[in-house]
Amino acid sequence: MGNCLKSPNTDDISLLRGSDAGPEVSSEQSANMGPPPPYQESIPIYHPSPNVSRPANQLTEEEQIKIAQRLGLINHLPTGVFDGTSKKAKECCICMEEFLLGDMLRFLPCMHTYHKDCIDDWLMRSFICPSCLEPVDAALLTTYETS
């Protein structure tokens, strides 16, 4: 506590690395550590619209907001683990693999079911159900946009 100003050579990055040296590193030690590693080796790619791929640091503010909203909406959709009891859902039509016990699933409001990873990847590009082309909970989207 209160030592932020004591050692100007140790910036936030050395704290983020969680080294066991603690925050009170002498200036000599930190000089030997070389430049800090970059935060991320690769920048995640987003799809502001289905045919557009752009690294996260090149998105417009509008696109960033849209993506943040989308992430929030996706997280509201129910998930579950395939337990073999569902008679209807047998195969994920995105990867064309049969559901296996223990697979993580996501359920859309139109009752179509997919692997969570498969459908989340798609929903970040287009917010419609791949099978019935229904907008995924259009009502929820409107309340988000107007509030």
Added chain:
Amino acid sequence: MAGLPRRILKETQRLMQEPVPGISAIPDDNNARYFHVVIKGPSESPYHSGLFELELFLPEEYPMSAPKVRFMTKIYHPNIDKLGRICLDILKDKWSPALQIRTVLLSIQALLSAPNPDDPLDNNVADLWKCNEQQAIETAKDWTRKYAMAKNNNIQ
């Protein structure tokens, strides 16, 4: 074939085991994402008894993004341009990962049966199609005879 998604393998197997009538799609020996496609001109269309060669490529992102498909055989059609590019909504903004190579090729076959001059890719062709349909159909038949029948002997 390392790194090829299971879905592509599955689709390829199914295409070989249960081919779509009037359509053949064979993966390239050197690239499992590239297919050599032949579509038979539907009967009762100006393309009847023509064999149209196409190329289909599954991009890295497939099935999150649509296959890229192009006519290699010259064809006179309002929704297909000189370079063989196809104006079809499911290949663009109406793509869904629930669609497959099979369904895409069926849609292209259907487009041959039902040209749509109101959503043209080639304006000259579309204009003729709208103002003199009979002549446009004659030209389409003529092109089919000229370009889609010559090489029939090496395709089944």
